[in-house]
Amino acid sequence: MGEKRIIYMDHAATTYTRPDVVDAMLPYFTEHFGNPSSIYSIARETKNAVETSRAQVANALGAEPDEIYFTSGGTESDNWAIKGVAFANRKRGNHIITSQIEHHAVIHTCKFLEKEGFEVTYLPVDQYGLVSPDDLEKAITDKTILVSIMYANNEIGTIEPIAELGAIARKHKVYFHTDAVQAIGSVPIDVNAQNIDLLSLSAHKFYGPKGVGALYIRKGVRIENLLHGGGQERRRRAGTENIPGIVGLGKAIELTTSDITAHSAQMRAMRDRLIKGILDTIPNARLNGHPEKRLPGNVNISFEFIEGESMLLWLDDEGICASTGSACTSGSLEPSHVLLATGLPVEISHGSLRLTIGDANKEQDINILLDVLPKVVSRLRDMSPLYKKIDKERKCDV
């Protein structure tokens, strides 16, 4: 009897760190530990490593290296982009536009700014989670200073029309920020072609280490600092650099963006087999998000009559790691704001399951999911009082 293999299908939550990324990082803990701000020669190696990573990140985004600033992750990048632009451009206006389906790092930052006197428009989305460029254009006023729309949604995987939204913002001379935390490595990004002024990313979503990210800031963007202190990151982001993390981020982004087309085609094939298999075998199930404009690894399906956390517990029992938009795992009683924004009824939002495929998965994992999941759903439906009516109707049909 061997240990049951873990089937990790929660890559949108975090990824493992690639062994080659870890190898690249290791010398920067023990050997090259000098503070890049120091003058002596052993510090030069770390300074060079930071600049190499900066160039790797810039290259992945089609940006210039001096437009890349390292942070502690996606949350800091989002906070910096939004608060920094808001406070630096206060004299021009106090209006910010974002969407109803942003990550909490964006939504809660906007809520904070509302208390500080800013006005925020939260654009609605359609049933697939898409923001409408027309809605954006209509929402822009002469007080608008920033538009922040995520590149791809972390829950339902919908990929937003970023280039189009960016073009509208540019036309109206409004800064355009995108939270691209979920998108790096899954879709090709070019900050110039896509009219992006600020972009947030986080290493642990693409096989890099946790605790490190970056913010792209287009040259000329007026932005305040978020962290005050030393003169690191060209006086824009204080604090001694997380050198091993930055090295890992650079290496990871280089690897993950080197072969996006082939890699995402492979993920997409597994994703589509899983979606089709689930919808074909389990009745009263529906796909959340867009059928095509979605991240290559994202599967998000709602199962009527059952609740998400109980699904996760049974899946965990089979060694399968997944997540849900149900309130019961979030510590609040409201289910996912993203699912609700797409118009999904509350009771069905409680029964959503997110499976995010990535490099930890093999084709065989899809087979196991397709074997286990129908049993889990039917076991829970058998004890659900909501299911009895349907159940009886079906029995009558037979």
Added chain:
Amino acid sequence: MYSEKVMDHFKNPRNVGEMENPDGVGEVGNPVCGDIMNIYLKIENNIVVDAKFKTFGCGAAIASSSMATELVRGKTLEEAWEVSNKAVAEALEGLPPIKMHCSVLAEEGIHKAINDYRKKHGLPEWEEKNPHIHDHDEDVECQH
């Protein structure tokens, strides 16, 4: 996050299913809140001779239903009425604070089923000692 006892009652729920001609039925919860519990009681000579449940909800809700039906079986109606949410949670070797409302739901389900029986038999309904006992404020938005 859950005790072994909770996981045991979640994975091997006792008394799950519907009951033919129950003497008392308690339906509590709300699908909007993510949990609904139906409790069915068979009552003979003032004693709960059988208890069953059907639940839509999280692991704690299913385990609480299972434990609550176990606790009331064989008890007089008076004793069954005294089975509190705390007793359910304790029998489950504890619930995470955010999940205490699941045990409250179980208590309310039992009470409702008992009162359903009393009503059907022309007996005065018993009053909830602590109507809507809730352990955290958010519950206000999602009244059971």
